[in-house]
Amino acid sequence: MTELKKAPPVLKLEDVAVAYKVRGGEIEAVQDVSFEINRGETHGIVGESGCGKSTVAWAVVNFLGANGYVKRGSIKFQGKELVGVTGEELRRLRGDQIAMVYQDPMQALNPSMRLGDQMSEVLTVHRGMAQKEAEQRCIEMLERVYMPDAANVMKRFPHQISGGQQQRVVIATALLNNPALLLMDEPTTALDVTVEAAVLDLIADLRREFDTAIMYITHNLGVVARVSTRVGVMYAGEMVERATVEEIYKNPRHPYTQGLIRCVPKLGADKAKSVLYPIRGRVPPPNNRPAGCVFGPRCDYVQERCREERPQLREFPNASLVRCHFAEEIVASDWTPSEDIMPPSITGKDVAAETILKVDDLKKYYKVTGSSLKDVIGLGEKRYVKAVENASFELPRGTTLGVVGESGCGKSTLIKTLIGLEDTTSGNAKFLGFDITNEIANRDLSLIQELQMVFQNPDSTMNPSYTVGQQIARPMERFKTVSKEKIREEVIKLLTAMRLGENYYNRLPRQLSGGEKQRVGIARALASHPDLVLCDEPVSALDVSVQAAILNLLLEVQQEFNTTLVFIAHDLSVVRFFSDQVAVMYLGQIMEIGPADAIYAPPYHPYSEALLSAVPIPDPTAKQKHIRLEGNVPSAINPPSGCRFHTRCPRRELLPDGGKICSQESPPWREADDGHRIFCHLPLETLRTFDPVITQLTEGS
Amino acid sequence: MLVKDYMTRHPIMISPETPSAEAQKMMLENDVRHLPVVGDGKRILGLITRDKLRVPPSDLGSLNIWEISRILSDLKVKDMMVKGKDLETVGPNETLEFAAQAMIKNKIGCLPVTEDGIVVGIITEVDLLAELSDLLGGSVSGVRVTIRTPDKVGEYAKITTAIAEKGWGIYASGGVRSPKNPDTWDVIIKVRNAPKDELVAVLQGIEGQEIIDVREVS
Numbered sequence: 014m015t016e017l018k019k020a021p022p023v024l025k026l027e028d029v030a031v032a033y034k035v036r037g038g039e040i041e042a043v044q045d046v047s048f049e050i051n052r053g054e055t056h057g058i059v060g061e062s063g064c065g066k067s068t069v070a071w072a073v074v075n076f077l078g079a080n081g082y083v084k085r086g087s088i089k090f091q092g093k094e095l096v097g098v099t100g101e102e103l104r105r106l107r108g109d110q111i112a113m114v115y116q117d118p119m120q121a122l123n124p125s126m127r128l129g130d131q132m133s134e135v136l137t138v139h140r141g142m143a144q145k146e147a148e149q150r151c152i153e154m155l156e157r158v159y160m161p162d163a164a165n166v167m168k169r170f171p172h173q174i175s176g177g178q179q180q181r182v183v184i185a186t187a188l189l190n191n192p193a194l195l196l197m198d199e200p201t202t203a204l205d206v207t208v209e210a211a212v213l214d215l216i217a218d219l220r221r222e223f224d225t226a227i228m229y230i231t232h233n234l235g236v237v238a239r240v241s242t243r244v245g246v247m248y249a250g251e252m253v254e255r256a257t258v259e260e261i262y263k264n265p266r267h268p269y270t271q272g273l274i275r276c277v278p279k280l281g282a283d284k285a286k287s288v289l290y291p292i293r294g295r296v297p298p299p300n301n302r303p304a305g306c307v308f309g310p311r312c313d314y315v316q317e318r319c320r321e322e323r324p325q326l327r328e329f330p331n332a333s334l335v336r337c338h339f340a341e342e343i344v345a346s347d348w349t350p351s352e353d354i355m356p357p358s359i360t361g362k363d364v365a366a367e368t369i370l371k372v373d374d375l376k377k378y379y380k381v382t383g384s385s386l387k388d389v390i391g392l393g394e395k396r397y398v399k400a401v402e403n404a405s406f407e408l409p410r411g412t413t414l415g416v417v418g419e420s421g422c423g424k425s426t427l428i429k430t431l432i433g434l435e436d437t438t439s440g441n442a443k444f445l446g447f448d449i450t451n452e453i454a455n456r457d458l459s460l461i462q463e464l465q466m467v468f469q470n471p472d473s474t475m476n477p478s479y480t481v482g483q484q485i486a487r488p489m490e491r492f493k494t495v496s497k498e499k500i501r502e503e504v505i506k507l508l509t510a511m512r513l514g515e516n517y518y519n520r521l522p523r524q525l526s527g528g529e530k531q532r533v534g535i536a537r538a539l540a541s542h543p544d545l546v547l548c549d550e551p552v553s554a555l556d557v558s559v560q561a562a563i564l565n566l567l568l569e570v571q572q573e574f575n576t577t578l579v580f581i582a583h584d585l586s587v588v589r590f591f592s593d594q595v596a597v598m599y600l601g602q603i604m605e606i607g608p609a610d611a612i613y614a615p616p617y618h619p620y621s622e623a624l625l626s627a628v629p630i631p632d633p634t635a636k637q638k639h640i641r642l643e644g645n646v647p648s649a650i651n652p653p654s655g656c657r658f659h660t661r662c663p664r665r666e667l668l669p670d671g672g673k674i675c676s677q678e679s680p681p682w683r684e685a686d687d688g689h690r691i692f693c694h695l696p697l698e699t700l701r702t703f704d705p706v707i708t709q710l711t712e713g714s
Numbered sequence: 715m716l717v718k719d720y721m722t723r724h725p726i727m728i729s730p731e732t733p734s735a736e737a738q739k740m741m742l743e744n745d746v747r748h749l750p751v752v753g754d755g756k757r758i759l760g761l762i763t764r765d766k767l768r769v770p771p772s773d774l775g776s777l778n779i780w781e782i783s784r785i786l787s788d789l790k791v792k793d794m795m796v797k798g799k800d801l802e803t804v805g806p807n808e809t810l811e812f813a814a815q816a817m818i819k820n821k822i823g824c825l826p827v828t829e830d831g832i833v834v835g836i837i838t839e840v841d842l843l844a845e846l847s848d849l850l851g852g853s854v855s856g857v858r859v860t861i862r863t864p865d866k867v868g869e870y871a872k873i874t875t876a877i878a879e880k881g882w883g884i885y886a887s888g889g890v891r892s893p894k895n896p897d898t899w900d901v902i903i904k905v906r907n908a909p910k911d912e913l914v915a916v917l918q919g920i921e922g923q924e925i926i927d928v929r930e931v932s
Contacts, residue, residue: 020722109755110756139754224723225724
């Protein structure tokens with residue numbers, strides 16, 4: 014098709030600086046950010062938290078709060094200056110031309126209004142459309158975003174639909190007025206990979222269809238690779254690199270971009286063959302940025318000039334812009350890690366290790382009480398949420414079991430049952446030969462000592478008024494693993510092992526960053542020298558560079574103490590990297606379990622295959638199979654008969670009668686080699702014929 | 715080939731209360747020639763063009779420089795825009811030839827595209843030229859042949875059959891009644907991956923038709 018002369022960009026930022034007025038002066042949260050977005054283009058913005066990504070988006074719509082303002086520079090939208098626009102004109106712009114989608118759909122939706130009412134409001138208020146017509150438009154738009162049963166969804170309240178559907182409603186609402194610019198701030202971060210994949214497909218479709226310019230903010234390098242055409246990397250309030258998406262991944266020029274890419278495990282990489290290199294240090298707070306290059310203190314190539322002179326954004330022949338004095342001289346492939354971030358070396362495991370944990374047919378049901386009178390007096394039919402069904406596995410000492418699955422699949426319940434926060438409904442679980450099916454209150458102290466847990470959110474598991482030292486010392490005192498005089502010494506030893514140092518002993522949790530808190534959480538779990546540590550999403554809430562550091566730390570701990578780990582995560586690349594064995598769960602049922610490399614290659618369970626095809630890969634050239642699951646995860650109160658996955662299984666058709674057997678009988682365990690088991694009616698020979706999900710992964714780099 | 719496929723979505727728009735000087739500046743800075751004038755909810759009110767902003771010097775002859783500057787600074791977009799029944803618009807689901815007809819008839823260079831009175835895009839003569847160029851395969855290389863055929867049913871089929879038999883593909887084609895000769899038709903085709911001489915030989919073999927122009931376009 015004929016390319017028309019380039020139209021003016023929809024959004025153009027020039028040297029924008031955003032400042033917040035605070036006590037004792039001003040803080041420039043964002044400095045000298047420039048970029049432009051054209052029609053039908055998605056511009057990704059990545060960086061760690063606290064780098065000013067969201068502030069840029071807020072500045073565009075003048076949503077900076079009472080104390081924030083655009084200090085310098087200009088923001089032009091469709092050729093109009095936005096800086097300083099207020100009142101009626103701003104209201105009109107936000108309603109008619111610019112729309113926003115934020116991370117948490119529940120915060121964008123009014124919980125007390127029916128979805129139809131809040132959606133149609135956009136049209137009745139901004140366009141003065143009649144209610145009937147507006148509703149019709151809303152239904153059409155919901156169908157556009159592939160919402161099943163759109164007309165009915167209009168009558169529901171936000172809590173009555175799932176998270177992925179909520180986000181679709183928010184996106185549909187944002188698109189109702191056909192905006193020229195869509196600001197998306199981590200729109201898929203709170204969603205499961207399968208839902209995320211569907212939402213990302215949707216965004217790509219809509220961009221093409223509506224020619225909308227999209228500014229896409231995320232910390233996930235995989236997501237950016239999938240949706241963006243160009244990417245800007247932000248660090249400490251500055252844009253340090255801007256280029257096309259292919260260029261950023263193939264040929265990152267700024268040391269920070271290179272560091273970010275080294276932090277993320279590639280899907281298919283494992284701990285024996287590859288290593289993660291965290292970026293040392295952390296993002297400086299905006300009121301304490303270093304002179305010269307902001308990345309200087311964390312950069313491996315730092316020189317005298319970097320400390321004195323602030324680099325400018327310079328253009329390179331391939332049209333990428335880099336803010337670095339020495340970008341031409343830096344060759345990413347020649348990089349060697351410095352001493353302090355050198356990851357642990359992994360030595361081979363003793364194959365004949367003893368079995369430390371043996372779980373057999375473990376079940377955990379939660380009783381559900383209905384609200385009818387019959388239920389209240391106890392005559393009603395007893396109903397159960399079958400959170401974990403027939404879980405069986407064995408875990409040799411010193412290995413890691415990764416557990417993956419969508420939210421609500423029973424991952425967390427499984428480990429809560431193991432540690433004793435929940436009792437077991439039926440089945441056996443033996444830890445070093447001791448029975449651990451009872452609740453923690455009935456367990457022997459020595460047993461509790463051997464089983465410890467690291468939680469997802471270190472904030473809510475640490476007592477805010479106890480110092481770090483006290484918190485780590487507590488298990489030592491309680492289990493009397495160390496004599497009283499030696500506790501302090503031991504705590505400091507642990508802190509050092511966590512790379513925190515003695516000066517952290519007297520700090521309070523609020524004085525720590527997220528990554529540091531998680532280190533303390535791990536130190537506390539290890540304080541009693543446990544044999545088995547259960548980790549519930551320990552790195553999900555952390556930035557990639559911190560995530561890499563924590564993963565390395567856990568690996569090191571495992572090497573040193575020969576600890577056994579059960580590791581829950583929803584990030585399949587992390588699980589693949591970290592685990593020796595992987596279990597894939599769906600609706601409380603383990604669908605596939607086996608050695609990590611076997612799970613990620615055929616034969617696949619159809620569910621694992623779908624999960625893998627949904628993972629965003631931080632490599633725009635990788636080819637991935639396109640499998641999207643239909644519908645939602647069914648309710649665990651009333652799971653589908655037969656195979657629990659049959660309602661969404663894309664491979665059912667391969668069986669005779671369109672997979673009639675799947676809905677009638679529970680599938681058998683198919684034993685592939687090497688302890689790899691698949692819970693499926695499809696015979697192994699058929700499962701083996703599936704093509705690998707991911708091809709063309711660029712090696713190394 | 716509908717208006718919605720070729721229009722520019724999300725055009726730059728302006729509100730009626732904006733000073734005309736501002737509108738002139740916006741057009742200049744963004745290198746556009748037309749601005750739809752919209753009210754709340756992108757409802758169309760008018761259209762402002764570079765032509766409309768051109769104030770003939772004769773109108774200013776009797777005024778002194780102070781009056782000129784005062785009058786200019788008071789001028790608003792709503793005072794100068796095309797509005798009411800003079801304003802031509804088109805729907806996104808109309809055909810391109812319909813839009814072209816409207817533009818030819820009124821001798822105008824642009825049509826705001828509206829749906830229920832809401833601006834969804836803009837289509838200009840440049841967009842229509844882009845369509846014309848695409849229609850004739852302007853952006854690809856190949857052999858472009860113009861054939862004059864009698865005004866009879868089945869003549870076009872003869873051409874396509876002859877080319878298909880050779881295993882070549884027609885990338886683009888168009889047909890018009892020959893200019894100044896209403897009894898014949900001129901068919902223009904663009905064939906890719908075909909040697910020019912062979913193609914000419916094949917087409918010359920068709921009875922009653924005449925090749926009037928052949929050129930290799932790269």
